[in-house]
Amino acid sequence: MARIKLPYSKKILEINIPDRNLRAILESKVHSYKAEDNQEEIINKALDNPIGSIHLEELVKGKKNMVIITSDHTRPVPSKVTMPILLKRIRNANPNIDIKILIATGFHRPTTRQEMIQKFGQQIVENEIILNHLSEDENSVIRVGTLPSGGELWLNKLAMETELLISEGFIEPHFFAGFSGGRKSILPGVASAKTVMANHCSEFIASQYARTGVIKNNPIHKDMLYAAKQAKLAFILNVVIDSEKKVINAFAGDCQLAHEEGCKFVMNLASVKAVKSDIIITTNGGYPLDQNIYQSVKGMTAAEATCKEGGIIIMVSACNDGHGGKSFYESMANTGSPKEILDKVMKVGRTETIPDQWEFQILARILNMHTVILVSDMCDPEMIKKMHMEHAFTVEEALEKAFLIKGKDAKITVIPDGVSVVVR
CATH class of the missing domain: 3.90.226.30 (LarA, C-terminal domain)
Structure with missing residues (x-):
């Protein structure tokens, strides 16, 4: 037995x-993977060694304002660990920068205050400006262009009008986008309902490439990556977590290149x-x-x-x-x-x-x-x-x-x- x-x-x-x-x-080997460093050390090492990008501290210099996109209450991103590190490094480089945290709700309901406290901790919720993206609020989005699929690309105004846009997230297998993380913080994260629905059309969902662990030739991924680049997503911090939601690896830098490295790491551990x-x-x-x-x-x-x-x-x-x-x-x-x-x-x-x-x-x-x-x-x-x-x-x-x-x-x-x- x-x-x-x-x-x-x-x-x-x-x-x-x-x-x-x-x-x-x-079982995924992610859950048995033993990292040599603790969570904070893993995250700081990733930020010290960005992939395909200059350092975050260089990006924030001279900027008056920025937006950090983060995942909503349905995602186990360990923001209690990641967000304080991001905020500290940003403010060490630019103490006066105006920072807003934008929750990428995608097509989900808004994250409640209590869920924010559970996600970020009391101190961040009380001291930072945290806003929910509302995909069905037409006044909060602007037209950016046209997706490769032909759908209209509408994105959150705050994200599009800021001087610097970065995001945090986590990478795991995703059942039609291939993997979570990276470009998904933009589409569906801070996209309009109209844009999300165009990207998630029945034709694409039925594609043999819109499957878990598949990015190559995936029409949904192609749209998402285009949206991230149109949004000028300048930098990402994506983590990989184990079954206890602890960080076992992190990838920082260019929204495409850093994400791809993270996907390779996850694939090596998750493939069964x-x-x-x-x-x-x-x-x-x-x-x-x-x-x-x-x-x-x-x-x-x-x-x-x-x-x-x-x-x-x-x-x-x-x-x-x-x-x-x-x-x-x-x-x-x-x-x-x-x-x-x-x-x-x-x-x-x-x-x-x-x-x-x-x-x-x-x-x-x-x-x-x-x-x-x-x-x-x-x-x-x-x-x-x-x-x-x-x-x-x-x-x-x-x-x-x-x-x-x-x-x-x-x-x-x-x-x-x-x-x-x-x-x-």
């Missing part, structure tokens, strides 16, 4: 899998070989990424890559914040079947994308091929069922349901953290 730990919300669940059923445990099974158990890595069903689709894609056709995906995710998107929920709940959703969405033109279309398109793709049992004791079971998934309060209950469908001898692959791996 194998005893396996699964992150769930802010705790760890332990499950037992019979040896006769367990085929493999797919698919082991096809009847039942796949996966998670979204616990809090903060498993707060809603919307985000949990990411962990499901890792399972999708190693699940036999007609197999069962057991998604262990708290989803205490509910579905995570009204349009996402309604598009799933008000349609007869996942196949019907897919047929409809592929007829939607590139400039006619509706809110959350990308998310329900990917979920429908998964549900069209597999049964998903979502394990949560913090989310309304009826909501889950209306979205064409099954519900279980515990992993054990989900396994019972899965064994009834696939038989007691069904083979199981476990992915303890679905958002941290690139399944090949």
